[in-house]
Amino acid sequence: MQQEEREKRRVYAKISKAALCHNMEAMQASLPAGIKMAGVVKADGYGHGAASVCEVIAPYVAFYCVAAAEEALELREKGIEKPILILGPVPGDNYASLIRAGIRPSIFTEEQAASLSTAAVALGIRAPFHLAVDTGMNRIGLRADETGVALAEKITAYPMLDFEGMFTHFYRADEWDLETTERQTARFRNFKTALAEKGLKPRICHVANSAGILNLHGTDFDMVRAGIALYGIYPAEEMAHTVRLKPAxxxxxxxxxxxxxxxxxxxxxxxxxxxxxxxxxxxxxxxxxxxxxxxxxxxxxxxxxxxxxxxxxxxxxxxxxxxxxxxxxxxxxxxxxxxxxxxxxxxxxxxxxxxxxxxxxxxxxxxxxxxxxxxx
Incomplete structure (x- = not known):
């Protein structure tokens, strides 16, 4: 930016595209071969500008993740075409719009599944979704136990639903002591096995967030979710010794x-x-x-x-x-x-x-x- 152009701006944030690409490449290099990456661009790309970040990191990702239906629909309106997953709960009256836009909601109750199915049947379009699983954070998701298996059977039985993916979220993966993270990973893995025994096999399982990626925990599933690390920020100071990131x-x-x-x-x-x-x-x-x-x-x-x-x-x-x-x-x-x-x-x-x-x-x-x- 030229000096005279800068002086016309009261304040501005400069976003380095090279830093965003570096961070994605550095994380990708640490992963096992064949693992897909999702870029988390909720909250307007953590303040970096979601649509622009999506365009920069497009070569590195299979999915984008957001927190709300409004964020996902806005990205579609701005021309973002790759699959988008909403990590948070979605009001039932949004499902038709999401299905038409090819946006994946997170599902974890039978009521959500029924609403999604009703909208899909009415539109005549199969609706892909990701099953949210609670392995210990106690925020959203069905329990990773026998009751959760039974509920998953009911959810996936609804017509016109496509059980595309399943995920959980780490809540202490940014600490030195990874016992909790290992326990969450084991619960998710056991739950995945229990579902497979019932004939339920999602195509994409994802567990690792930024902290998981940097600590190499939960990175042996199908996909990982790069959030704050994508923007060059370590989830915790203790993690600065892992992958070298550049603030964007x-x-x-x-x-x-x-x-x-x-x-x-x-x-x-x-x-x-x-x-x-x-x-x-x-x-x-x-x-x-x-x-x-x-x-x-x-x-x-x-x-x-x-x-x-x-x-x-x-x-x-x-x-x-x-x-x-x-x-x-x-x-x-x-x-x-x-x-x-x-x-x-x-x-x-x-x-x-x-x-x-x-x-x-x-x-x-x-x-x-x-x-x-x-x-x-």
Missing amino acids: LSLHSTVTYVKEVPAGEAISYGGTYVAASAKRVATVPVGYGDGYPRSLSNKGEVLIHGKRCRILGRVCMDQFMVDVSEVREAAPGSPVTLLGADGNERITLEELAEKSGRFPYEFMCCLNRRVPRIYC
């Missing part, structure tokens, strides 16, 4: 104003910061209205001309102020890096999450659509 998103703005603030003057709402000595202060046109955390007030930092500059006072809805007393070259139009690297300095997502009291995933997802995504 950086966040940028520009200085709009620089002024001298005398000692004793307050800065921003509530006067929570009062200058103990004269300060040179720059205004940055970004705020919690963009998803930048207000909890970074008085403690977050940004990079200007390769130097760290502390936030002074409260983060406003659309602006905040930083100390540029030691950055004499700072002036209106100077680039500001809120997340990412400038020279030898880098502000990481983990740093921002720790200082703001947010979970790293949350920070990414909260960057709203007022922030343009620039793909390069």
Whole structure:
């Protein structure tokens, strides 16, 4: 992006297509041969822009995964053609639209199966679905036991339904102690065997999420689901020694104003910061209205001309102020890096999450659509 183009933007997120591809290739290289990959693009691609991410990673994936029917239908409207799986529950009145669009819902109750079947019969189109199995997270899914086998028999018996896939979700795969993850994998494997004994054999079984992929747990089924790792973020700090990932998103703005603030003057709402000595202060046109955390007030930092500059006072809805007393070259139009690297300095997502009291995933997802995504 040219300097003059950048200065026209109040704030923007830069998404590296090369980093997205690197992350998919690095994970793929760690998997057994023949294992399919699904790209998880829920929550607008974890804040990276779902449709654009889908286009970038298309060569690497067999499926896309989202959380809600609305997300899946929006991807279809934007021309995304590969199979899409909805990982969360879907209201019954959405089934006809999903069937027409070739979107796979997750099914785990007989009521859901009946509604899906009714819609499929009315349309005259077989409806593929994936059976959600609860192996210990206790969120959604039928139990991985005898009652679950009986329920699966009832679900798959409904007319015009295609038992395409089956999955579960790890809830502690990002920890050093993988006993729980191993127990979940064993439960799923035993459940798969029990279904096979009843003649029920889904074509695609998938267990591993990002943590499972990086820890190589649950990667010996038919497919894995690359979520946060796709975007270059490790599910936990302990996993940074595994596959080498590259963060895909950086966040940028520009200085709009620089002024001298005398000692004793307050800065921003509530006067929570009062200058103990004269300060040179720059205004940055970004705020919690963009998803930048207000909890970074008085403690977050940004990079200007390769130097760290502390936030002074409260983060406003659309602006905040930083100390540029030691950055004499700072002036209106100077680039500001809120997340990412400038020279030898880098502000990481983990740093921002720790200082703001947010979970790293949350920070990414909260960057709203007022922030343009620039793909390069």
